[in-house]
Amino acid sequence: MRDPSGHLLPNCPQPILESKMARKRFDPRHLPDFTQKRVIDTHMDRLDTTGVSRRDFLALVSAGVAAGAAASALGMPNVAVASGSKKVAYLAWSASTEYNQLVSQGAESAARALGLNYSFFDGQIDSGRQLSQFEQLGTERAIGGFFNILDGSALRRAGQLAQDNQTYFAAIWDSVPWFTPFDVGDYFTLYLNPHEDEAHRGVSRAVYQAVTDRFGEGEVAALTGTPGNWCEISRNAGRDLALAEFPNIRQTASLPGKWLREESLRATEDLLTRNGKLVGLVAQNDDEAQGALTALRNVGLQPGKDFFVGGADGTSLGARAIQDGIQTSTSGNSPVFTGAFLTSWLYDVANGWKPRVAERQLFWKPTVVTRENVDAYVVRYVDNDGVEPFDFRKFSRVLNPDDWDPQAYVYPAETEEIWKGYPRPEGWTLPAPLAEAKAKGEFEQVREEYAAHNNILFDGPSPNLKT
Structure with a gap:
């Protein structure tokens, strides 16, 4: 047996089948009273309607009721109406x-x-x-x-x-x-x-130029991201392009900061312990740069004077750190x-x-x-x-x-x-x-x-x- 739209129906005794179909037909007497604010708010709380006005909600209800009524009139009890969650x-x-x-x-x-x-x-x-x-x-x-x-x-x-x-x-x-x-x-x-390699090339160039202007030459380090990540590899490539422009700058070490502040703080402490001659560091994002800046301050170094740091992404903290003179550069994504x-x-x-x-x-x-x-x-x-x-x-x-x-x-x-x-x-x-x-x-x-x-x-x- 098939329903009016041609779909196969389960093998049910006819009275039971008709009873099930009847229960699914549209009956306006079963609708909530949407003239009441309390009723509307109750339904909006239960459904996913964050950011939806009561007017929009009622428009959606009206559309659903109209679709249900039309489907019922056409003998299609199982009509689906879009949720409208947007x-x-x-x-x-x-x-x-x-x-x-x-x-x-x-x-x-x-x-x-x-x-x-x-x-x-x-x-x-x-x-x-x-x-x-x-x-x-x-x-x-x-x-x-x-x-x-x-x-x-x-x-x-x-x-x-x-x-x-x-x-x-x-x-x-x-x-x-x-x-x-x-x-x-x-x-x-x-x-x-x-376009990450070009952006990070500019960020790194600014750090290496600051080291050059302050010291004439120097050793620098890098904080990388998550190894193998596309963004990490592209930013590393941009950093290396900039490094090739400064024969007076030597990158002597790198450790993963994994995009996170705490990881980068520890990694920077490790880099400073290994090499006390470092005067610059290029980080993979501004969260890493924030971790590096904390590590520098913890050992008594003055970022922007004794040590130069670059980041990426143009976050609020990164931009303010540049204004404060403690971070050299970031990519304004x-x-x-x-x-x-x-x-x-x-x-x-x-x-x-x-x-x-x-x-x-x-x-x-x-x-x-x-x-x-x-x-x-x-x-x-x-x-x-x-x-x-x-x-x-x-x-x-x-x-x-x-x-x-x-x-x-x-x-x-x-x-x-x-x-x-x-x-x-x-x-x-x-x-x-x-x-x-x-x-x-x-x-x-x-x-x-x-x-x-x-x-x-x-x-x-x-x-x-x-x-």
Whole structure:
């Protein structure tokens, strides 16, 4: 036996079957009284309606009731109505770093501007946990989420979950060498990164120049990230490019800081114990730099006078340390930009916008922040008196089809550029969509289009400042 829509029904006695179908039919007498504020609030508390107004909730209820009534009239008792959660999430490898906290701040601000619900998931340094959190998003019928994942190899599994649950996702930083979004399907919509080797080359150059200006020459050390991580390898490459420009500077040691403050404090203490001649250190991020600065002060060294430190990511603490003269440089990635850009991206793809092939792997160009330009960076991104650094709705092409703005110099990242320095796997070839896009000039077209739309400059004033 089949139901009115043609689906097979279980083998039930007819009276029982009819009774079950009757119970599922729409009956307005069974609805709660949504004219009562108390009833609305009770249901909003029980459901995932964070950030949803009562008006929006009632609109959703009305849509569901209308769909249910229409389905019942057509004889379709098992109608499914979209949950309407409009949820996005940031899946961070750890909530303990200031960078991830600020990424979340940007994502939350963008979500609020776009009318989305938002969640920040702490992976607690466990990629398996991050995958479970992403799978949970799928069961909640969320729009999707974006990863700063601990183990890039887990993105393959994330791609499978995304396809199974039709949940969009994007990723930043770590991945599998020579792995692209086209290896798992359309739901892996974007792999995004700052152009790290160039950014960290500028950060390192500033440290080595400061050592040169103060001492003429000197020995320096490095704090690395998590060994094998894409970001770590790219930043190491940029640091080494800068080191080659300064024959008077000798890097004598390195230890992993693993992106964390406490790890970096201990690693710096170890480096200083091994070599008392060190006068400079390049860290992999500003959290590591903060740990290094603490270690220096603990042994009586004066950062910015006796010793020079560089970081990365442009966090609040990093920028303020540069203002205070104790940190030499950082890469102004603006973590808020990361969260805002990716949240807006997920909003757009969930609302029907489809990125071109050349748009699914992107770089953006960070600003190297030093004493010369840090004040402007702080005014916009750190101590901004509540003036948001971006026009969060302007990121969206769905809301602004003619005048959307990436609000940074964003451009296509070719796979060979992303993974330079990594040996190609035997037999690896560029996925067909990427090869075809390159052949027809799509990469250059996208680069030119993004540049033409970039009217709100990343290193300029906030677009929200009143003149």
